[in-house]
Amino acid sequence: MKHYLWLFITSILLLNSNKSFAECQLNPNAAPISLYFNLKESEKKINKANNKDINIKTFSAEQIASEMGIDVNAPIFSCDEENIPLMFGDSVLTGKPGNTEHGTGGLKIIEDKLYLYFVISGGNIGKIGYPKSDGTNYSYNLGTRKKITWKDIGNVSIYLHKKGAMHSGKSLSSGVMFKLAALGSPVLNLISVRHSSTYRFKTMSCMTTTPSPKVNFGNVQSSLFKGKGTTAGYANFDIIIHCVENVIPKITFSRRGIKNPTDTPDSVIRLDNSNDANTAQGVGVQILYHGTPVSLGKPLFLDHTSQDSGDIAHFTARYYQTRNKITGGTANATAHFTIQYE
Structure with missing residues (x-):
């Protein structure tokens, strides 16, 4: 009997010793x-x-x-x-x-x-x-x-x-x-x-979160224009650019299609569907940065970028009279922009 109990106790001790x-x-x-x-x-x-x-x-x-x-x-x-x-x-x-x-x-x-x-x-x-x-x-x-x-x-x-x-x-x-x-x-x-x-991963030192900004002039009366070279219908728009620090971004606006008359500034965008009977005649759209007209096809250098926030480039668009006479109608224009950096 004692021998049996000794074996039983030993087995318990062995079981306990294995628990880690x-x-x-x-x-x-x-x-x-x-x-x-x-x-x-x-x-x-x-x-x-x-x-x-x-x-x-x-x-x-x-x-x-x-x-x-x-x-x-x-x-x-x-x-x-x-x-x-x-x-x-x-x-x-x-x-x-x-x-x-x-x-x-x-x-x-x-x-x-x-x-x-x-x-x-x-x-x-x-x-x-x-x-x-x-x-x-x-x-x-x-x-x-x-x-x-x-x-x-x-x-x-x-x-x-x-x-x-x-x-x-x-x-x-x-x-x-x-x-x-x-x-x-x-x-x-x-x-x-x-x-x-x-x-x-893609190398993108600059990118925009506003790839297609829209500008709404509303209705602009032809009587607001005072002759060829005058403007009317101002509207503001922003382009938000995110760049890595120490990068100087530049933006280039461009147009497609038929060019304006040769005596029109290179900052004026010809209207979309300019030959359509319902399109206004004698006006184009001009973009300004800090009040200065932006030449199409030429890089515009923006402010130096910071590390922590996106840079907001503030622009203004306005109608520009390109001929001696204006004919009323739809006056939409499209400009493309490209962001580069140095």
């Missing part, structure tokens, strides 16, 4: 999720600055909890022991040492040019950055806690660390850029942040 991880269980109402982003959504931000940390996207704690199927204050998981590590990391990208404005390292997209990193903030556990400044995963020990909520963890923000002008041809493929997991037994994968599809 705490047992953790996911909240029965929760499910692991994938969160998606794509650099295409932030193309304007990426091309706006050469040396800057750029916020690409932020997933709030409330949003993440909701997508997992739980409340932000509900436990994500629970464990039977203390000192459970939370692992922030495991990207498909290579971690590199660095020092971003948030004190993190970087996940290499383009060597010495562009890096991705994550900041977890706004929760009770404090600010966490991945990768760490040495380029490795971040591990957070829960200490005496056996459970944690998204209110404790906080928001997950995605950043780019840009260190210079980029060249076309590079790309970021789809894949897992970041994971959050509880390293118990079993390992609980909580969220994966994924880049949704391949994004190819």
Whole structure:
């Protein structure tokens, strides 16, 4: 009998000695999720600055909890022991040492040019950055806690660390850029942040968010004109240009179709469908920048661009009398513009 009890006790001791991880269980109402982003959504931000940390996207704690199927204050998981590590990391990208404005390292997209990193903030556990400044995963020990909520963890923000002008041809493929997991037994994968599809970088030192501005003059009476070379019907319009810093943009307006009479200034645009019976005769449209007529086909240099905001170029359009006599009718005109930079 004593021998039997000794064997029984030994088997219990052996079982206990083999346990090296705490047992953790996911909240029965929760499910692991994938969160998606794509650099295409932030193309304007990426091309706006050469040396800057750029916020690409932020997933709030409330949003993440909701997508997992739980409340932000509900436990994500629970464990039977203390000192459970939370692992922030495991990207498909290579971690590199660095020092971003948030004190993190970087996940290499383009060597010495562009890096991705994550900041977890706004929760009770404090600010966490991945990768760490040495380029490795971040591990957070829960200490005496056996459970944690998204209110404790906080928001997950995605950043780019840009260190210079980029060249076309590079790309970021789809894949897992970041994971959050509880390293118990079993390992609980909580969220994966994924880049949704391949994004190819384009060299765009300047771009516009107003590719087709429209100008409405309303009805303009012919009696407002006082003879050939006079003007009437002023209307303002803006072209918004985003450039990387230290770039001087220039814009060139052009026209298509039949030219105006030779004695007409090169800043006057001929009306659309000028030979149509319903089109006004004897007028064209002139564009001005800071009150000065803009010559068609000649580059106009705009102000030096800043790093943080889009530049707004303010223009004025007006009708210009090109002949001694004006005949009423429709007076629409189209000008094309091209943005270049130095």
